[in-house]
Amino acid sequence: MSDRIFGTLTIVVALAYIASASQIKLPFLVDPLGPRWFPYIIGAVAVLAGLAMVLRPDDEPEWPALMAFGNIGLACLVLIAYALTLRPLGFLMPTALAAGLLSYQIEQRKLQAILTGVGLSGGLFIIFKFALGLGLYGVPKGWLN
Amino acid sequence: METMTLLGQGFSVALTPTNLMLAVAGCILGTIIGALPGLGPSNGVAILIPLAFSLGLDATAALVLMTSVYYGAMYGGRISSILLNIPGDEPALMTTLDGYPMAKAGRAADALVISGVASFVGALLATFGLILMAPILASIAYKFGPAEYFALYLLAFSTLGGLTGNNQAKAVLAACIGLAIATIGGNSSGTPRLSFDSLYLYDGVNFLVAIVGLFAVTEVFVFIESSGKNTAIGVKIDKITIPVRDIIRTFGTMLRGTVIGFIAGILPGAGASLGSFLAYSGEKAYAKDKSQFGKGDVRGVAAPEAGNNAAAGGALVPMLTLGVPGSGTTAVLLALLMTLNITPGPTLFSDRPEVVWGLIAALLISNVVLLILNVPMVKIFVKILMVPPWVLLPGVTMVSFVGIYSISSSWFDLLLMIGFGTLGFFLRKLDIPTVPIILGILLGGHMEDALQRAMVISGGEWQYLFSSKIAIGLWIAAVVGFVAPMFLRKFLKQPDAVPD
Numbered sequence: 001m002s003d004r005i006f007g008t009l010t011i012v013v014a015l016a017y018i019a020s021a022s023q024i025k026l027p028f029l030v031d032p033l034g035p036r037w038f039p040y041i042i043g044a045v046a047v048l049a050g051l052a053m054v055l056r057p058d059d060e061p062e063w064p065a066l067m068a069f070g071n072i073g074l075a076c077l078v079l080i081a082y083a084l085t086l087r088p089l090g091f092l093m094p095t096a097l098a099a100g101l102l103s104y105q106i107e108q109r110k111l112q113a114i115l116t117g118v119g120l121s122g123g124l125f126i127i128f129k130f131a132l133g134l135g136l137y138g139v140p141k142g143w144l145n
Numbered sequence: 146m147e148t149m150t151l152l153g154q155g156f157s158v159a160l161t162p163t164n165l166m167l168a169v170a171g172c173i174l175g176t177i178i179g180a181l182p183g184l185g186p187s188n189g190v191a192i193l194i195p196l197a198f199s200l201g202l203d204a205t206a207a208l209v210l211m212t213s214v215y216y217g218a219m220y221g222g223r224i225s226s227i228l229l230n231i232p233g234d235e236p237a238l239m240t241t242l243d244g245y246p247m248a249k250a251g252r253a254a255d256a257l258v259i260s261g262v263a264s265f266v267g268a269l270l271a272t273f274g275l276i277l278m279a280p281i282l283a284s285i286a287y288k289f290g291p292a293e294y295f296a297l298y299l300l301a302f303s304t305l306g307g308l309t310g311n312n313q314a315k316a317v318l319a320a321c322i323g324l325a326i327a328t329i330g331g332n333s334s335g336t337p338r339l340s341f342d343s344l345y346l347y348d349g350v351n352f353l354v355a356i357v358g359l360f361a362v363t364e365v366f367v368f369i370e371s372s373g374k375n376t377a378i379g380v381k382i383d384k385i386t387i388p389v390r391d392i393i394r395t396f397g398t399m400l401r402g403t404v405i406g407f408i409a410g411i412l413p414g415a416g417a418s419l420g421s422f423l424a425y426s427g428e429k430a431y432a433k434d435k436s437q438f439g440k441g442d443v444r445g446v447a448a449p450e451a452g453n454n455a456a457a458g459g460a461l462v463p464m465l466t467l468g469v470p471g472s473g474t475t476a477v478l479l480a481l482l483m484t485l486n487i488t489p490g491p492t493l494f495s496d497r498p499e500v501v502w503g504l505i506a507a508l509l510i511s512n513v514v515l516l517i518l519n520v521p522m523v524k525i526f527v528k529i530l531m532v533p534p535w536v537l538l539p540g541v542t543m544v545s546f547v548g549i550y551s552i553s554s555s556w557f558d559l560l561l562m563i564g565f566g567t568l569g570f571f572l573r574k575l576d577i578p579t580v581p582i583i584l585g586i587l588l589g590g591h592m593e594d595a596l597q598r599a600m601v602i603s604g605g606e607w608q609y610l611f612s613s614k615i616a617i618g619l620w621i622a623a624v625v626g627f628v629a630p631m632f633l634r635k636f637l638k639q640p641d642a643v644p645d
Contacts, residue, residue: 002574002575003575006571006575010318014321017325017339020339020341021328021338021339024336024338024339025336025337025338026336027336031597031600031601032600032601032603032604032605033593033596033597033600033601033605035336035338037596038328038592038593038596038597039325039328039338039339042321042324042325042328043321043325045317045321046318046321046322046325048317049314049315049317049318049321050318052314052317053314053315053318056314058311058312058315058575058576061574061575061576062574063574064370068369068370071369071370072366072369072370072570075365075366075369076366076563076566076567079362079365079542079546079563079566080560080563082546082559083546083556083559083560083562083563084556084560086546086550086556086559087554087556091547095543098539098542098543099539099540099542099543100539102365102369102538102539102542103535103536103538103539105369106368106369106534106535106538106539107533107534107535109535112535113535116535116536116539117539119536120536120539120540120543121543124540124543124544124547128547128551132196132199132200133200134196134199134547134551135551136547136551
């Protein structure tokens with residue numbers, strides 16, 4: 001069933017892709033291929049591949065249990081929050097938090113997770129900033145003035 | 146003897162203090178990356194590329210570092226195969242079959258030494274193979290025009306699903322996803338397209354973002370899903386001694402494994418996993434007394450290790466001469482070359498000899514360094530295996546994020562990377578390979594370019610794509626490479642290995 005759903009989704013996306021390719025504005029001078037044809041070909045092949053998945057699906061994959069799915073979703077949210085705070089809050093705090101939370105997700109021990117977060121954040125900052133010379137800010141830029 | 150002169154120049158590049166230091170650092174990092182389960186050569190190299198780039202290393206230095214990591218990871222993979230019964234990376238899967246039984250029987254040290262020597266023999270001879278084969282292939286590739294290149298790219302995609310995938314339609318779909326991503330942002334003549342009016346997509350998708358997302362971030366999700374399941378019992382090792390008799394006895398095995406692995410490596414889409422698989426099964430078929438295979442036969446550790454390291458060298462041949470990688474890790478190395486503005490292909494050998502020969506010399510040096518690290522000093526890496534996953538995984542994640550952030554300073558790229566990671570998780574569940582996606586993103590532009598030039602030359606005649614013998618040969622190879630695995634798979638029932 002999963003293959004059939006994904007195959008159908010593929011066909012829909014591929015058709016949408018072909019439709020948006022047909023909207024590409026052609027430049028004044030067009031070579032024989034133009035900017036549209038290559039996307040057309042890819043889209044068409046993708047539709048065929050999607051059809052093959054719908055018609056001849058593989059065995060059902062082993063999906064994670066609801067609990068594990070929740071954990072993965074949570075990890076995803078942690079990473080998104082990390083991506084968004086890395087610049088405004090500087091390296092140290094978001095890294096400590098994100099690393100600590102991920103560590104806690106893998107093994108539920110509070111002290112261990114806190115130490116991992118703090119240790120990784122400090123250790124990696126020293127390596128990145130001083131050994132590798134990357135232009136990172138440890139704390140929010142405003143604090144430095 | 147032109148080759149010797151060029152190689153000599155290569156050594157003068159590779160032996161500068163900086164490059165030598167980078168080679169040693171790369172070997173150490175690579176062995177660690179290979180040894181740690183869940184962190185394979187393609188992940189490891191992918192995570193490190195943005196960092197190497199933001200360090201501002203010149204092209205040769207960056208290549209020396211990364212190929213040392215690549216070779217090192219190939220050596221390191223066997224350590225956890227033998228001690229934990231978990232392959233450190235995909236190609237080391239076959240080494241668990243006899244390596245772990247040897248370790249349980251109290252011969253862990255012997256298994257590590259024999260497989261280390263086998264890795265050395267495989268990698269060293271494959272590097273010589275690279276020296277011999279690459280210029281020959283490059284001279285053929287000189288004759289390639291756009292029609293031949295288009296067919297070659299098609300060949301790369303059609304064979305990538307290969308013997309190791311399970312469903313050709315899924316490999317095709319993956320390639321289409323990659324190619325479609327490559328079309329975002331504009332074609333080679335600069336016509337803007339498919340950026341959905343987003344400023345962030347105007348320049349297209351940075352392939353490093355996709356690679357690190359699909360490899361490293363996906364791995365985080367997979368690990369969180371399976372956390373707690375992988376409980377392996379480690380085996381202690383005693384004093385490292387050199388089992389001279391076993392090494393002499395398995396020398397023939399190593400040579401056979403090397404030849405098989407090297408050929409498997411050169412073939413597009415095969416890579417090191419297939420190399421070690423074929424080397425192991427070849428050796429088992431060749432052996433008169435098969436009774437000990439799977440129970441701790443020394444030939445069972447020597448053959449796959451020689452095979453996978455030889456394949457790693459072999460896979461560099463098409464990557465350097467044609468610009469078409471034969472495996473996941475070489476696809477990532479191709480990304481590195483493109484980041485450094487080096488276009489692999491036949492002209493690389495004439496235009497940038499210092500890069501090619503410096504790289505080859507560095508590989509030879511790395512091999513010696515790796516032999517020292519992996520035989521007498523292997524105990525250090527055994528200790529590193531004890532790093533618990535609750536430190537390792539957050540650490541790897543943070544390094545990936547900082548790497549991508551340091552090249553783009555953009556939160557959009559970080560979110561895109563997480564998006565790729567999520568996509569990668571679902572694709573992995575559905576058994577859709579991710580390597581063709583990477584290859585599609587990397588080669589899409591070149592492929593369209595070749596097609597466009599072919600159309601310009603021929604004035605829009607599609608028959609032009611089949612106008613030369615080489616092109617027709619490549620088309621036939623592409624069709625055979627796509628169709629044959631469907632039939633061969635039934636005969637070659639192999640363990641659930643995927644391209645490395």
